Amino acid sequence: MSTASTNAGARRGMKIDLHVLGPILALVALIGIGIALNSNFLSYGNITNVLARSAFIGIIAVGMTFVITAGGLDLSVGSMAAFIAGLMILCMNLLVPSMGQSLGVILIGIAVALAAGLVAGAINGLLVTRAGIEAFIVTLGTMGIYRSLVTWLADGGTLSLDYGMRELYRPVYYDGILGVSWPIIVFAIVAILGEIVMRHTAFGRHCAAIGSNETVARYSTVAVTRVKTLTYILLGCLVGVAVVMYVPRLGSASASTGLLWELEAIAAVIIGGTVLKGGFGRVWGTVVGVLILSLIGNILNLTDMVSPYLNGAIQGVIIILAVVLQRKGSTAT
Amino acid sequence: MTRLTLTTTLAGSLLCSVALPAAAETIGVSIPAATHGWAGALNFHAEQTVERLEEQYEDLDFVLTTTPDPGTQISDLEDMVATRNIDALVVLPFESEPLTGPIQRIAESGTWVTVVDRGLSQENIEDLYVAGDNESFGRTAGDYFVETLDEGSKVVVLRGIPTSIDNERVEAFQAALDGSGIEILAMEHGNWSRDDAFTVMQDFLSRYPEIDAVWAADDDMAVGAIGAIEQAGRQDEMWVVGGAGMKEMVQRVQDGDSMVPVDVTYPPAMIATAIELTAMGLMSDGVPMSGDFIIASELITQDNADQYYFEDSPY
Amino acid sequence: MTAPTLALHDVSKSFGPIEVLHGVDFDLRPGEVHALIGENGAGKSTMMKILGGYLSPTGGEVRLDGQRAAFSDSAEAEAAGVIMIHQEFNLADHLSVEQNVFLGREIRRGIFLDHKTMQAKSRDLMEALEARVPPRTRVSDISVPEKQMVEIAKALSRNVRVLIMDEPTAVLTGAEARVLFKQVRRLRDEGAAILFTSHKLDEVSEIADRVTVLRDGAVVAQGGIDEFTEDAMATAMVGRDVSDLFPAKRAGGDEIILEAAHVDVPGHVTGASLSLRKGEILGIGGLVGAGRTELMEGLVGLRPRTGTVTLKGTSLPGGDVACARRRGFVYLTEDRKGAGLLLDKSLTENLTLPVLHRYARPLIDRKAEAAALDKAITDFDIRVPSRDVKVGNLSGGNQQKLLLAKTMLCDPDVVVIDEPTRGIDIGTKQQIYTLIHRLAEEGRSIIVISSEMPELIGLCNRVYVMHGGHVAGELTGSEVTEDNVIRLATGLGSQREDAA
Incomplete structure (x- = not known):
């Protein structure tokens, strides 16, 4: 047995490379296609657009990486984002008459968004860990609840931020430092911190251990309940952060805000090499996954080669291909 | 999931209507859920009308359901017939094909059927057809482009969710532009969503150094497109025409915003028209009410904008 | 002497460049219980898998009734009456005992399943094994020894010519093992050839007719049971005196x-x-x-x-x-694979899991972790081909030593x-x-x-x-x-x- 494993180890060494390189190769290939199809692809404006629009899903997907690595799942993030955005706009609009169009209102709005994210994440987490309900069911339920709540808050229409406030808050999405816009900066910070936490802290290691085998983690005196709950809270907070960056973009929230974000985030996580059933996660892979998804849309918009009716099909094919490439590298061992 | 069955009758009216089989008439109203702005306004107008008519006519009951998909809508209709014994149905079909059969069966059972906006795939099923005019919607916008833009101008188009409605609008728009010398650079689906339209418009702006005007085919998409144009700092180069008559956009037209010179109506209040006409047909015997009632799209300009601004509407 | 039913002739097996079986000659005769013993890693599992059709040999040949038999998979071997019971159970947890016993070979009446017959048959089989589990019980709800009995019932329900059992008694108590042996003797008397492995040498003395000792991929001793004392078996296995x-x-x-x-x-x-x-x-x-x-x-x-x-x-x-x-105060579990170790993780990740906080301040100090692993490997004599190997690829003994090291790291x-x-x-x-x-x-x-x-x-x-x-x-x-x-x-x- 032990002699046989030497051999397996050696073989795996080579395949890990493929496993690691898979998503990066896909990203490079997409960038190559983009350059070939449109000379504006590499322009400052386009790159900024793609990165900034990736930020919302990206920030959420970083949190999703932890949840999935620990063996969980959260389907509610898209609706949660819409609900938090609605709540934030409503609070800010309510404060304008008393506080005027001031920085204070924005700060309170941000605090509301982050707090709401924390609470929403905690609700998901506690229902999963304390009540012992399947994550899929819990978050399917909260997904419907948040989506309805935002529709209700908006009376079926659109919640729009006070016009003056919008002008004041706008720079948070559109401005930046040294030509790098804020969403990109925040996304980068979240991604880097996420990568460090996942790879270099006890929390990240505990997530992987729980996802790999929850019983072993429990017998190894890992605080399973606490760690799992924390992954959902972390994700909720990151949804709050994403909303803080989203609201200044168009200053509105409606029932269609954040539609299907959960699926995009989950797809990005899986494309990035995190295992859907948990036990192994990598944040940098998730970032690559998010960029791949954004680039597909961007490239399709930049050309007329493919009928726009087929956009979804192309995304689907690329998602499946990316995952198949990686599985090829890992199943053989 | 978002299906909420709103029985707008007073509490216990179900019991009453069973106990007192008097002349009480019931109208079923089935419309799509408020998943985007226009549908939200549709819900708003439907609820308002139902409330008003219930006060007006003592003998009239309403069953209002909102549905997230065609399948649920079919179940809703079956429930209405089976449990509420409706006398008339006002329905905005989620999709034409799958709902044609179920609605036909209801019509054949002798129930009055009013179809709103989305026509069924077979003719002469409904007693009354109330609809906006999608062709007129596209043509009105197109005519404005032809009138305002010079030959050789370049425009981009943000389309809605791929449906027959979207096709009718876009074909009419293209027909209006035919022969005018205005070039349509590209058309992409913005799915009647602000966020999608923002993204698509960003990419159009990267792709085309010269754009003179944008037809966004819906006011929600227009808001997204304007966001992207402002980000690129190109608001002096082009203007945007949306459609549907969203409050925020009407306001901008009224204020003389150079980016939003006009808007085109496609009134969600048509549901009110449909419910009113149905109620009237049901309550006033002998008043002829069958036929088609087509509400044309009109151009909102700075001069007439005040007529299209509804303070209370969420849309 | 009867002719062997199943035999290995000069069989060798390599995984990549490493040869783990070197020219093994071995035979199984009808009506005998043949014990295969050896240390973990000696090549017993590989040999049994070759006999059971799960692996094909790199050199030499497998002979069934004297004819060269090249089983392309275990299904072919089973069709020929060669059945292997694995150490890790091969049961569908969510199915019932009855469904498991007849999995893939369901008895039908017309197009419908004949539940009545299958239930009766599985009840009889389980009763013969003195395991009183109702046939409709789900396998996830029964104990580990009972699961072993289901595996055995599954094998007994077929037409067995050769039965290969990989440590069947590891999870059984003495009394349960005795019940199993009764059934094994019954099969033997019916003319089946039975191969079994166990680390419990007293059991080997009790049940086996012949013994083959494997060490480092080669047969080092073979003979009738009366030629071996338990000490002699142990010495042959380990290569040194372990009395x-x-x-x-x-x-x-x-x-x-x-x-x-x-x-x-x-x-x-x-x-x-x-x-x-x-x-x-x-x-x-x-x-x-x-x-x-x-x-x-x-x-x-x-x-x-x-x-x-x-x-x-x-x-x-x-x-x-x-x-x-x-x-x-710590507890080291009996369930090494289910509750003790993360099989898809490295040695280090397993070793430091309970006391990770000691290495994280707040970032994990990988050097300190590597030092801890070095110390564990020396102190507990863990034998690994490389530090990055996944724990699931280690032999049971090395896993147990790692689990001990992990527990003792809590001091x-x-x-x-x-x-x-x-x-x-x-x-x-x-x-x-x-x-x-x-x-x-x-x-x-x-x-x-x-x-x-x-x-x-x-x-x-x-x-x-x-x-x-x-x-x-x-x-x-x-x-x-x-x-x-x-x-x-x-x-x-x-x-x-x-x-x-």
């Missing part, structure tokens, strides 16, 4: 370090009291299902419990396994070791016993739960025996004999009943 399996027994000090009073673990244990002295190796005996594991899991906080537990003079709260660990004062040598070869066993002694000499106190009589008797100076969720009695010094333990374990002469 001194157990170091000298030691009694603990006077200081009581852990005391449990009137502990209930709902559903498993009622009114258990026990005490542990400093530096003592205390044994817990009893049958599988007597509540031994559950009691210890309750004490350490892995299960809810009531009653009082006093650790080093202060009371220990229930249900908080992390607190117990901080205060120096505990009190360690519960549940079945310390289950499924482990005799050489490693000796090492583990020596290790346990060393720990006791360092002043740590150890509780050993074991179903293996020699282990309890050889290691422990004092033994509590459990029966049906109660502590049935306590044996000290010369009272610790196989007879006394069995008497208490089976509910005869319980002290508790005497007291009542």
Whole structure:
């Protein structure tokens, strides 16, 4: 047995490379296609657009990486984002008459968004860990609840931020430092911190251990309940952060805000090499996954080669291909 | 999931209507859920009308359901017939094909059927057809482009969710532009969503150094497109025409915003028209009410904008 | 002498560049029980898998009835009547006993399944194995020995010519093993050829007709059972003398370090009291299902419990396994693969998992972790081809040593070791016993739960025996004999009943 494993180890060494390189190769290939199809692809404006629009899903997907690595799942993030955005706009609009169009209102709005994210994440987490309900069911339920709540808050229409406030808050999405816009900066910070936490802290290691085998983690005196709950809270907070960056973009929230974000985030996580059933996660892979998804849309918009009716099909094919490439590298061992 | 069955009758009216089989008439109203702005306004107008008519006519009951998909809508209709014994149905079909059969069966059972906006795939099923005019919607916008833009101008188009409605609008728009010398650079689906339209418009702006005007085919998409144009700092180069008559956009037209010179109506209040006409047909015997009632799209300009601004509407 | 049913002729097997079987000659004759013994890693599993059609040999050939047989997969082998029972169960947890027994070979009447016949047949089979499990019970709801019996029933339900059993008794108690042997003898008398492996040499003496000893991928000894004493088998397996399996027994000090009073673990244990002295190796005996594991899991906080537990003079709260660990009380599970180790993770990640906080300040110090692994590898003699290998690829013995190293990294004062040598070869066993002694000499106190009589008797100076969720009695010094333990374990002469 032990002699046989030497051999397996050696073989795996080579395949890990493929496993690691898979998503990066896909990203490079997409960038190559983009350059070939449109000379504006590499322009400052386009790159900024793609990165900034990736930020919302990206920030959420970083949190999703932890949840999935620990063996969980959260389907509610898209609706949660819409609900938090609605709540934030409503609070800010309510404060304008008393506080005027001031920085204070924005700060309170941000605090509301982050707090709401924390609470929403905690609700998901506690229902999963304390009540012992399947994550899929819990978050399917909260997904419907948040989506309805935002529709209700908006009376079926659109919640729009006070016009003056919008002008004041706008720079948070559109401005930046040294030509790098804020969403990109925040996304980068979240991604880097996420990568460090996942790879270099006890929390990240505990997530992987729980996802790999929850019983072993429990017998190894890992605080399973606490760690799992924390992954959902972390994700909720990151949804709050994403909303803080989203609201200044168009200053509105409606029932269609954040539609299907959960699926995009989950797809990005899986494309990035995190295992859907948990036990192994990598944040940098998730970032690559998010960029791949954004680039597909961007490239399709930049050309007329493919009928726009087929956009979804192309995304689907690329998602499946990316995952198949990686599985090829890992199943053989 | 978002299906909420709103029985707008007073509490216990179900019991009453069973106990007192008097002349009480019931109208079923089935419309799509408020998943985007226009549908939200549709819900708003439907609820308002139902409330008003219930006060007006003592003998009239309403069953209002909102549905997230065609399948649920079919179940809703079956429930209405089976449990509420409706006398008339006002329905905005989620999709034409799958709902044609179920609605036909209801019509054949002798129930009055009013179809709103989305026509069924077979003719002469409904007693009354109330609809906006999608062709007129596209043509009105197109005519404005032809009138305002010079030959050789370049425009981009943000389309809605791929449906027959979207096709009718876009074909009419293209027909209006035919022969005018205005070039349509590209058309992409913005799915009647602000966020999608923002993204698509960003990419159009990267792709085309010269754009003179944008037809966004819906006011929600227009808001997204304007966001992207402002980000690129190109608001002096082009203007945007949306459609549907969203409050925020009407306001901008009224204020003389150079980016939003006009808007085109496609009134969600048509549901009110449909419910009113149905109620009237049901309550006033002998008043002829069958036929088609087509509400044309009109151009909102700075001069007439005040007529299209509804303070209370969420849309 | 009858002609062999299944034989290996000069068989070798390589994985990549490494040859793990070197020119093995081996035969299985009808009407014999042939024991294959050897240390973990000697190549037993590989050899059995070749016989069972799961692997094909790199050199040499497999012969069935004297004809060259190239099974392309296990299904072909099974069709030829060659059936293998794996050490890891091959059962669908969510299906019933009956469904498992007939999985893939369902009896039909027309297009419908014939449930009645299948149920009756599986009930008969299970009864023959003295496992009274209703055929409709889901496999996930039955005990580990019962699962083993289902596996065996599955094999018995077919037309068996050759039955290959990989350590069938590892999870069985002595009594259960005896029932199994009765069935094995029945099959043998019907003319089947049976190959079986076990680390329990007394069982080999009891059941086998012939023995083949494998060491480092080659046959080192072969012959009739009467040619081998147990010591001779052990010596042939290990290549050195292992007659001194157990170091000298030691009694603990006077200081009581852990005391449990009137502990209930709902559903498993009622009114258990026990005490542990400093530096003592205390044994817990009893049958599988007597509540031994559950009691210890309750004490350490892995299960809810009531009653009082006093650790080093202060009371220990229930249900908080992390607190117990901080205060120096840890439990090493019997379920190495299900609860002990993360099989898809590296050695390091497994080793430091319980005390990761020590290495994270707040970022994990990988150098310190690597040093800890180096030390563990030396201290516990863990043999690994490389540091990055996944734990699932290690042999059972090395996994058990890693699990010990992981537990000892918590620097505990009190360690519960549940079945310390289950499924482990005799050489490693000796090492583990020596290790346990060393720990006791360092002043740590150890509780050993074991179903293996020699282990309890050889290691422990004092033994509590459990029966049906109660502590049935306590044996000290010369009272610790196989007879006394069995008497208490089976509910005869319980002290508790005497007291009542």
